[in-house]
Amino acid sequence: MSAGGMLKTIFFGGLTVLFFFVIWIYNPFAPHEEYEIPDEVKTIIGDPKAAVEGRELFKQSCASCHSVRYDGIYLTSVAARPEWANIEKVHGKPIFEEKDGKLQIKGYFVPRDVYEAVAIQDLQGLKASFGKVPPDLSTIYLSRGAGYLYQFILDPQKVLPGTSMPKLFFPEYDKEAPQKVAKIVSYLRSVNDPPPAEKVKRTLMGVVTIGYFVVMGFLLWIYRKKLLAKMGY
Ligand code: HEC
Known part of the structure; x- marks a missing residue:
């Protein structure tokens, strides 16, 4: 990979991480009123x-x-x-x-x-x-x-x-x-x-879904490399 490609990957990778961080972990747009529990x-x-x-x-x-x-x-x-x-x-x-x-x-x-x-x-x-x-x-x-x-x-x-x-x-x-x-x-x-059994099921569904995308992404990436090689790149 060229230096430019590397920079692009880091930039967009970082942007994606920032996006999910803002949505899931710290959303500055959500109302943040703190009520304390002793x-x-x-x-x-x-x-x-x-x-x-x-x-x-x-x-x-x-x-x-x-x-x-x-x-x-x-x-x-x-x-x-x-x-x-x-x-x-x-x-x-x-x-x-x-x-x-x-x-x-x-x-x-x-x-x-x-x-x-x-x-x-x-x-x-x-x-x-x-x-x-x-x-x-x-x-x-x-x-x-x-x-x-x-x-x-x-x-x-x-x-x-x-x-x-x-x-x-x-x-x-x-x-x-x-x-x-x-x-x-x-x-x-x-x-x-949700009851505990239902919670476990949902967590499992989440993990399986994300796992599916990771594996598919990886396979597509390998396939893309093969295609490019076939086309002479
Ligand atoms: C005598 C009637 C009465 C009793 C008993 C009562 N409430 Fe209420 N409650 C109200 C009324 C009237 C409102 C609507 C208040 C408002 O919107 O200003 C309300 C609103 C609420 C709200 C909504 C607050 C919000 O932010 O919108 C909650 C939560 C609540 N009550 C919980 C409880 C709990 C828990 C109990 C028992 C420990 C309880 N209430 C007992 C009359 C009562």
Whole structure:
């Protein structure tokens, strides 16, 4: 290869690396608001056991205002109605969980239009009290991230001044409050996180795809050399 060719290769190679670095690792155009999570609760957020406890905490403290439709959690006032169990079974899809190696139904995913039609009174009531309908939290982890959620749930006014979401945890009186909030964040995360087997499958797919391109690229490169040799270059 000539010196010019070498320079060109280095230049374009570098540009490609820079491109992927900006897209995947450090994107200066993405919003970068940092919300801190104290070290002592950081491990809770990634812990699947904490997520299970977080689900119960969520039902106790949050489900009076928020649903998590993707995980079969609906407003307490709606879920308590005698006809709801039947609506779930007729219109919903079962959501399974694995318990002691067996698949069990832990709830039903009911389409949004059906749920909102049934819950209209409750949702309007909440809107009248809080100025807006408290959002369904099925995908909130993806849009807000762990740090934001942790800080927001612990102290809504600090993160979103003027919000009508009430403060529900008081570390001044409840020493366990930060842990409880972290468990709820862990739960919200688990709703958006694929199960471990699925994660392994996706990672494998990624590696195989990239491997395919690398091998094909290499073969094409050899083939190109052969063709050029045939053509007398
Ligand atoms: C008494 C009703 C009520 C309860 C209980 C409640 N929330 Fe909320 N929540 C709201 C309202 C109202 C909003 C909309 C606030 C806004 O957009 O200003 C909201 C918004 C949110 C948001 C979205 C914030 C954003 O950035 O858009 C999250 C996350 C949230 N709540 C989590 C929780 C969790 C977790 C719990 C339980 C620990 C909980 N909420 C309990 C009323 C409630």
